[in-house]
Amino acid sequence: MSTAILPPVLLVGCGKMGGALLSGWLARGLSSAVVVEPHHPSTKPFAGRPEIRVVPDAVTIPSGFVPEAVVLATKPQQAEEALPGYRPFARGGALFVSIMAGKTLSGLDALLEGAAVVRAMPNTPAAIGQGFTVACAGRRCTEAQKTLADRLLSATGEVSWVEAESLIDPVTAISGGGPAYVFLLAEMLEKAGVEQGIPPDLARRMARATVAGSGALLARSEEDAAVLRQNVTSPKGTTEQALNVLMAEHAWPQLIPRAIEAATRRSRELAG
């Protein structure tokens, strides 16, 4: 991971994921960024940052701003309308990094008329430098552009590259959306705690700390997740009773693959 300051970036869309990436870049040192965001309140967390200029649309980007990379972080459904406005940057040689779910390299190539594009799938822990991104380089990307994409993405956490673009759809389902499933677990543990009579504030702190602490242990440990699970599960103890419910054939072993299949299918549909 390079520690050098990051080059000028044009960020298109500063919602939840675009904002998470921007937070990660700022923490690592970003030379300058122009953020195109029509919904002004989304950029509030970045108000007063001298490196950042916010504009409402592509036509108001300052003419002297020359980004090395254009990061596309609008919703996939907004791509057709938004992207043609950025063709001049493609002609100027900028690298495009799309994080839009489903949007394929060939579809982006058509919308941007021949730009060098990387399709990447980050996740929101990028905001605190603990993201995980899987990326796939388009055929027009040079090695230098791939290195540039890697620098930008690895400023927000771990990055892995794949050759087969089709893998980005299940990646979207697993690591892209994964934080939502983990947060759902925290929500459900909190709710169950309250239902068992635990005071709401204690239930909330317990649930959050349990999910966060388990994640931190998993991150530091070299053991398989299954071993860490077994370490909690005393034979004939309490956890075993809960896992008998969760690991029953019709429960998580069936539900999790079904959930991932549904999200993967949706990613493919979003190609449009």
Ligand SMILES: NC(=O)C1=CN([C@@H]2O[C@H](COP(=O)(O)OP(=O)(O)OC[C@H]3O[C@@H](n4cnc5c(N)ncnc54)[C@H](O)[C@@H]3O)[C@@H](O)[C@H]2O)C=CC1
């Ligand atoms: N939220 C997440 O955890 C992840 C999201 N993504 C992808 O990131 C993209 C953004 O998702 P979110 O941040 O969740 O959505 P969001 O709705 O929070 O952000 C999209 C932003 O784009 C802005 N926008 C709309 N039209 C625009 C235009 N013409 N030009 C510039 N900005 C425009 C909106 O005002 C909004 O702030 C999506 O394509 C999604 O698939 C990828 C990985 C994870």
Ligand SMILES: O=C(O)[C@@H]1CCC=N1
């Ligand atoms: O839900 C979505 O479509 C996006 C992609 C991965 C996470 N959020």
